[in-house]
Amino acid sequence: MTAESTGREPLTGAPEGAGADDGFWDAIPEKPSDEELVRLRNLLFRHEIALVERLRELQDNQRYNARKVSESLPEAIQLRTGKDQLMEHSLAPVVDDIVRTLLRKRRGDFVEALFPLMGPSIRKSMAESFRSMLGSFSKSMEMAFSWKGLRWRLEAIRSGKPFSEIVMLNTLVYRVEQIFFIHSQTGIPLVHLAFDEEQGKDADMVSSMFTAIQDFVRDCFAGGDSEGELESLQLGDHTIVVEKGAQAYLACVVRGTPPASFREQLRTTLDSLLLEYAEPLSGFSGDTEPFAGAVHYLDDCLTSHFADDDKKIPWWGKAMPVFLVAALVGAVGLYQYRQVLEDRERQAVERERQAYESKLEEALNALRAAPGLLVINVAAGQGTPREATVLKDALAEAPEDALRRQGYDPDMFAFKVVPFISYDPSIVVRRVQRTISLPDTVSMSFDKGTLSFSGVASLGWIVGARDQARALPGVERVDVSGLRDPAMDRISELIAQVEATVVEFALGKDTPVPEDAPKLQKAVDSLVELENIVKKMGFTVSLVIYGHADATGTDKRNYEISQARTRTVAAMLYGRGSSMSVAMYGMGASYPKDGQKEGQAEQAPKHAGADARGDQSSRRVELRVHVLRSAAADPGILLSQP
C-alpha cells in the first residue's frame, strides 16, 4: 500500500522538492504495510519521526540561508571591515593560501603584473645606491689629498679613530636651513621649517615657485616622461634636495654637502608623512591646519642632523689652538727637559766612566805595588773587563787575589799572566824562606842583595843554608857571620887545647918525658872527642904532627928521631881507634925551641931558653888540627876557626 501524498506525511514517500541528488530520502525504506504496522511504527518511533522532520526542515533552511547569505555577503563584509579588524584576521590566512596557490600556478601572470611596478622602484633604488656610493667615493678622494684631508688624518692619528670615521664625522658638516613639506599639485607648503625665522616669511611663494620651476624643468627637459623628477639643485654651497612622493614632496635647502644618508632620512620621513597624512593629502583643499603635526617629523630632519658651524666644533675643538700651543710649549719643554736629563745622564755616565777609569787606575796601581807582580800592558778602550798582561813571580799572589785583598773588584780585569822571576826583596825573602827552612833560633834579614843570618844553628845547617841561599835568584851575598854553632865552641876549645899542647921528649928517645906523658894523653883524648863531634856534623879532622929534635947529634939522626917522635903520637891516636888523617913531619933540629934558624917560626916555634946543646924543650912534638868537609873534602870550604 502506498501512502497518500498528503503533504508531509513522514516516512511515507520522498519529500517534495527532493532532487535526484538527494538520495537520502530515497534510501529510507518504503515498505507499506497494514494500518497496524503504521500505527505501531508511529507509536514506537514517534520521537524519531519528529526528529527526522526537524532535520529536514533544517536542511531546507540551510539552502535558503545560503542563497540569502550569498546576496548579502559583500555588503556584510564591507560593513564588518569598517567596524573592526576581525574580518581581516579571519580572512588573512585564507587569502594568504589563495595567493600562495595562485603564485605557484600562475607565476607568469604575477610577474607580468608586478614588473611595471617593480622596474622603476628597483631602478630608483639602484640609482640611489650608486649615487651614495659615488658620493662617498668622491668625498674620500677629495679628502685624501686636500689640506682638510691632511688635517683629518692628523685628527685620526691623534684621536685613534679610523680615518673613515673622521671623514664621516666631518662630512656631516652641513646645515639644513629650510625644509618644506609641499603639496605636489598646488605647490602649497603644508609645513615649512626654517633655521632662520626670517627665511620663513615667504615660504608659500618660494614653495610655489619652486614647484613651478620643477614643473617647468620637467616639461622642458623630461619631454613628457612623467618619471623624470628634479631631485636636487646646486647653487653655490647650497643644495636643494628634493624627495618626491605621490601627493607631496620634501624640499630641503641645505648649506654645505649633505651626506648620502640624508636623502635616505628624507625618504623615510616623507614615507611616514605620506602614510600619516594620506587622508588630508588626498582631500587637500588648501587647509594646512591638519598638517601641523608634521612639524615633529620634519624637526628631526632640521635639527638632529644639521651640524651648525658652532656646534660642529665641540668645546675641545674651540680649545684646540690653546691645546696646540700648550702642546707645542709642552713638547719644547719636554724636549729641553729631556735634553737636560740626557745631559745629566750623559754627565752621570761620563762621571761613572771616569770614576770607573780612576778605579781601574787605582786598582792597577795597587797591582803594581804588589810584590812579584808587574803590569806590563793594559788594553786601551772602555771594555769591561779590561785586558791586562801581568808578569807574575811564582811566589807572588795571583793578581785577582791582590786586588780582592785591597778591596778592588777583580772582575774589572781579564788577566793574562806571564811567569817571571822577581828580584823584589820581599819576594826574594819569600823565596829564601820557601827554600831554606829556618830553625826558630835563626833570624834572617835581606838588604840590598845581602842575605844575613843570625842566631844559633848547627854548623851543617849553616853551611847548607849558605850554599842554598847563594844559589837563589836575587841573593847576591850571604852573610852567616851572625850564626853561631854551640858545638863550634867546643871544637874551638878542643882545637886550641890540642894545638897548645907541647910534649917534650928525653934526649935521644922517642918517648915523652914522664912529666909530659899526661899532656900527650890529654891531647889525644881531645882529638878523639873533636873527631867524634865533627864527624856528626859531616866533617873530618885532619891532624898535622910536627916532630922536632935538639941540635945535638947528626942531622940525619935528628931527622929520624924527630920523625919517630911523631909516630909515637900517631900510634897513640890510632891506638884509641881514631880514623882521622894524620900528616907527620919530622923536622929534625931545624926548628929549635928558642930560635928559628931558618925562619920557619910558624911550623916549628922555638922554645924560649933552649940551647944548641941539648935543650929539652927543643925535643918536642907540636900538633896542628884542620877540620875538613867529610868525604868529598873540599879545601875551598875548609872551615877553620877564624
Add this chain to the structure above:
Amino acid sequence: MICKKICMLGAFAVGKSALVEQFVHSIFSDKYLSTVGVKISKKNVSVEGKDVSLILWDMEGRDLYVDANLSYLRGAMGFFVVADGTRRETLETALDLRKAAHDAVGNIPSCLLINKDDLSGMWEVTESMLENIAGQGIRYIRTSAKTGLAVEEAFSTLTRDMLRHAG
C-alpha cells in the same frame, strides 16, 4: 592657515601682471614670467572671518596656450581668467582658456575679469557680449588695475567660491 593656489590666465598684455603687482605681494621679478613662464605672488584676504592666503600663479600671457603652460594649473583651486575690455579677441582667448583650464583641472571656482575698466570708452567688449557670457553662467567682474576698481572684490569673490567649493 588656509592656502589656495589660484592661477591668473589671460591673453598677452591684458593687464594680469598689473592686477597682481598692484594688489599683491611678490618676491619674484617679472623675468620669471618670460623664463619659467610663471610668477608666484601672494595675497592675503579675509573672507567670512577666515584668513586665506592666496598663492597666485601669474602665467605668461600667451595667445595660444600649450600643454606646458597648462601644467601649471595642476592643483589650482581656483583661477582668474583675464581679458582686456579694449580688445575683443582677448575675451575670446579668455573664454577659450577658461574652457581649457576647466578641462584640465576640473570644475573649480573661476572668475572672468575684464580689465581696463578705466578705459571704458575704448572698450570693444559690448554689453551684449557680457550678457551673453552671463547667460552662459560665467561670472565676470569688470576691474581696473589702474584704479583698483573691484580688484579686492574679485579676490574675495573667488576666495569665497573656493571656500564653499572645498566646503
